[in-house]
Amino acid sequence: MALPPLRTDGTLPPGLHQIANLNELFVVFPAGAAQRQSLDAELRRFVDVVQRRGLGVLLGIDGSYTTGKAAPHDIDLVMLSPGLVASTIEQQLQAEGIDIAQALDLWIEATQIGFDGWVQFFSTPRQRGGSTRGVVLLPLTTITPGA
Secondary structure, X not given: OOOOOOOOOOEOOOEEEXXXXXXXXXXXXXXXXXXXXXXXXHHHHHHHHHHHHOOOOEEEEEOHXXXXXXXXOOEEEEEEOOOOOHHXXXXXXXXXXXXXXXXXXXXXXXXXXXXXXXXXXXXXXXXXXXXXXXXXXXXXXXXXXXX
């Protein structure tokens, strides 16, 4: 499930681009600058904590982080967490030392409709004349065959 090549403007082509693991993301958006290296490490820790604690099932990744920008400011994320309260998730992440105030700009949604709304927002151009761009999806749970 490799990501497609970036367009000439440094963004992903429109659509939802599912990856199996973060390494697929890091190949397309290599950590050349210290800021991107720091964000990569924070994202890796975040995904580890979310998976270990069972805090979410699907992650949308976007923002300047998913562009060709060498040193993005942060990572825009939306996480689908059915049946869980956002404030409880935030407390658990903070207890693990996850930076959801600076490095990770995180929205937590309990419903697929809410999650899809954020993905739509992420896809929408922010600048006049901008084009729709793609969003990276990372499943946070694995389904056991036959389960």
